[in-house]
Every structure is written in C-alpha cells, then in structure tokens.
Amino acid sequence: MTKKIYTKKEWIKTLAGLKSSYNIFVPVRDGDFHTFEAMDDKKNPDFNFKNTRLSPKSLIYPQSERLFEYTLNENDPDANIIKQSKKDYFPQAIVGIRPCDAHAFQIVRPNFDNPEYQDPWWVQRYNSTTFVGLGCNNPDSTCFCTSVGGGPFSEKGLDALLYDLGDKFLVKALTDKGETFLNQAKGGKEADEAALKASEGLAASALDKIRNKVSTDKLKDKVQTELFDAPFWDEVAFACINCGTCTYLCPTCWCFDIQDEVFKKQGDRIRNWDSCMFPLFTLHGSGHNPRARKVQRVRQRFMHKLKYYVDRYNNGVQCSGCGRCIRNCPVNIDIRQVCELMNGFSHKNQ
C-alpha cells in the first residue's frame, strides 16, 4: 500500500487537484469550532483541531433528505404515485475525519445494511465515500475511544490515514479505495524510514494521553430485564432536560422520522433525524405512549447504546468514544459514568 509524505501546503494543493474525481470535504474553522465543508476556493481547510463540533455523520446520512416526490395534480396520469427522487452518488472523500468518527460509521452500518434490508440512500452514499482519517496526536480530556474498540490512530472504517508530523503529513493507504485515492493524488514523495518511525512514535504517545478507561466487558452478560429495572435510572435521568443535543451530536445515533411536505400540488417525502429524547417519538395514535416519561427515554438512550445494540449485533457498544455528548450536555450527564454503573450492576446486591 502507498505511503507518501506531503508538506502541509502541498497536501492542500493536492486535495484541490482531486476535485474533478471527488467531492472533497475538509475541516474548516467556523468561529470557535470546526465543521466539515465542501472544499472550494473560499474555504481554507484547517487540520489543526481536536474534533469538529458535529461529526461528519450528515455527509452519509443528511439531517434532512428528500427520499420521494409526487404530484397531487389529478390531471397528471401519475397523480398520487410516489416516485424515488433522483440522486447523484458522485464519489466523495472526507479528508481529516477523526478515527472515532470513521469507526462510528462501522458501528451504524448493520442498522442500514443488513441481510434483510438495505437502506438504499445510506448504503449508496457510504459506498461512494472514501474516508481519509487524521490520527489524533493530542486526544481531548473527554475522549475514550480506546475503551470502545477504537484508538487515536485506529484504522477501523478508514481507507487512508494521515499522520500530522508537524510541518508535514504522512499519508498511508489502508484499502483499495484509499489506494485509488492516493494514486490520483499528485505530488508528495515516498515516505522514508524516519517519517514512518516518527508516525509510530506519535501513535504510541497519543495512546498514553488517553487517561479515561471505561469498562464495558460485563455488559453482554447482564440480563436485559434486570438492567432495565436497575435502581439508578431515576438518578441518571434526574437532571436531564430532554434537549436531544446528545442524540444530534452523536455520530452513532441513527434514529429518523419520515414526513410528507407539500407545496401547492408538488409533494416530497422527507427523512429527518429524530431523537429518542422526545415524547412524540413513540406516541401512539391512540394516545398511549410506551416512553411517556423522561426517565424511560433516558434509559432507552443508554440501554440502546450499551445493552440492546450489544445484544443485537454482537459488535461491541454503540459508541465510538468521541466524547461529544459529554462536552455538550447542558446538565453534565456523562456516558462514561452511566456505562460504569451498568457494567458494574449486580442484580443480587440490590
């Protein structure tokens, strides 16, 4: 697999040169935060960031997306017939995605792409995307990727990986997709021994900087109904204001709503992100609501991530350890603490 070295300036120029083959998304500074944007002449990529405020989840799975369209005009022979919206799946590359966020797509994948059903929009956009990661030299205080199957230089879900060597990037292809990307990338030079050594040193020291250790080893063996009835849920949920920030920021939250929108005689069927934090999410037409109370919804979020997902897919927990929900929760609910409570829960001691 290709391993190349670029000066940082040269790398940005190289990316600009790939625009005829890929839609390129890069981190861009936006006020105090970073966000992934389509690369153009006005926006300068900025690879100097801890992580973007929002994960690049929306580049595979948009917050709002038109799925179908139709006409309600009765004079049209196709009136009321629902048709797929045309889509363009031109290859795209997300350059600078953090390893936790790339891992998150792997975690989400079995929901949208399984033997029974494939979500055509998620699958096609995922397949047309090349993930070029950027390893984390300096993980944040809320990062715990190493506890959930990832790492600051984890290659899971990545097609290529960038190492920030100060004034240069070392980039390694990891898959055929990554190889194709790098073969089209102009410039750079073959990585030398010194650069490879330096990259290994970076990865090792980054690992040392992650001080959080969250235990997840016993979750699988817990009895679901016992964990559901655990006494700590009221306390966990007490401060929650059901704002839903955690679910919108989470790179592994995938729940959605489908709504019809009509303007005059033209209509669209649209998919929007939804959140288990909202009571309408589960409200029946009859008025009955299985998760009417806040504590039920908070429990659902953590049980889904740390128990139901584990039981259903046998693929670890539904969390990539990015720490966004911890940093942004207005009432300081911390998934690391809840995970410890769940992992350490013993029905017999209660």
Next chain:
Amino acid sequence: MERPLKNPYLPYPVRIDKIVTETEDRNLKTFRFVFQKPEDENKFSYIPGQFAELSIAGKGESPIGIASSPTEKGHVTFTVNKVGLVTTHLHNMKEGDVMGIRGPLGNWYPWKEMEGKNIVIIGGGFAFTTLRSSIVYMLHPDNRDKFKDISVVYGARNPGMLLYKDELAEWEQRDDINMHITVDGTDDPDWKYNTGFVPTITEQKITNADNAIAIVCGPPIMIKFTQPVLEKVGFSPERIILSLEMRMKCGIGMCGRCNIGHKFVCKDGPVFSLAQLKNMPPEY
C-alpha cells in the same frame, strides 16, 4: 456501478376498489385495494399475521395489519380505525382513488408450529383484522385439514361494533369452526350470541389446552385479563401468541422507535409468544 438497490421504502401503487363501513360508529372501514400493476400482486406475497404501511402521498404512512388472506386473490384488504392524520384522510377517500401500500412487513403467526394442533383464536374490538385473515386462511379447503379444532372467541362493546358481521354469521353456520361471539352488553332483544367480557367467555368456552395454541389480539386490558385464564386452563407461555402494536415509520427496523429491548416490533414482530415477552423489558 453495482446494480440498483431494491428500495424497501417504495410503496406499490394501488387503487381503492371497495370501501365498507364496518361499525355503527363509522370509525372502522375496510378498504379493498387492487394493485395498479398486476405484477406487484405477486411481489406482495404475504402470510397471515403480517402488516403493511398504507401510504398516502402528501399525508404519510400508517402501519396496519393485513385483514385479507393470501388465499383471496386479486386484492388485499385492511380494516382501518380512524385515529390520526393518515387514517382520517384515508377515511375520506373514495373508491377509485390511488395511493400506495408498502410491505408485507414483519413476521407472522407460527403456522408451521400450528399445524396438527387445536387452534384457539381470541380477539377483541378492532384487533380482529389479522385474526380474520388467519381464519379465512385456515378454513380454505387447501388448508383446513392441516389444523384440528378451531375455536374463536371474539368480542366487541356491542353488536354494532363487531367487524365482518356477514362472515361471522356464515362461520356460525359451519361445523368446522366453533364460534363464540360476545358483546360486553346489549339491549337488542334479537341478540342470539353471548354477553360478557372476552376473558369471562374464554373461561367458559375454552376448557382444554391439550395440543393447542392460542392467538390473542385485542386491547391491552383484554390481553391482561385473558392471559391468566389461558394459563389456568394449561396454556404454557410458549403457546400463547400475541401481536403487538407500536408507533412506526420505516417498518424495516431502521428508524429506531418501535423497539422493545433489542427487538423491533416491526421486523422481529409484531407476533411474539408470551414466553418471549416475559424476557423482554415491559415497555410497550
């Protein structure tokens, strides 16, 4: 590129062929649909117990149990309670109108296990739809021999609230199915069937659980009081089969709202045995 993916969200276009108002409060109507493209009927191949999304352009979708039986060719029917945006709009539509159905979705009653057994069907109110599908399916000449005795307890608030009245009368006349129709109460002097709640009538009429499977569909309160009656007669939780309802959007296990524990009602259900439900969080 690869072959285009099959789109599980795309409804088949259908035409409303016939509408029957079922109940005296006019809140329940049965809609018979014909596929606009004849080849879609074969693609929509279903088994009693499954449901589908009724899909109306401009309004949205609603998950409804399939009331027709696969032995009834040429159309598919649904009995719909008028409740929310989609179902209210549907109740205002006319014969000949075009809409969509998406499915079939979910699992079905355990037909393999039910073969060679006595079948007890217990239904209440408007939850009788997939039970109607099942009864029509079992009574079909190709299938009747596969099952032993078939007993049905079906109750509604009053005679005017019973679904499928003509068929109920016809089944009453047959000697290969034991019908126990009941109403909670009535002042109709001509009422010739039972009076009493479903659990009470079940206790009187269903007295033998030998080699039997019970399918129970109805409002939660009916299920709650029928369950101990069945267990007392000797039905083990594995042989009490229930069908659940949940708010749904996708119907294919992706949108995240209809889960009970790690199971999705839309994809792993809607049919669960009582034994399965006892191992799931009681959140439904």
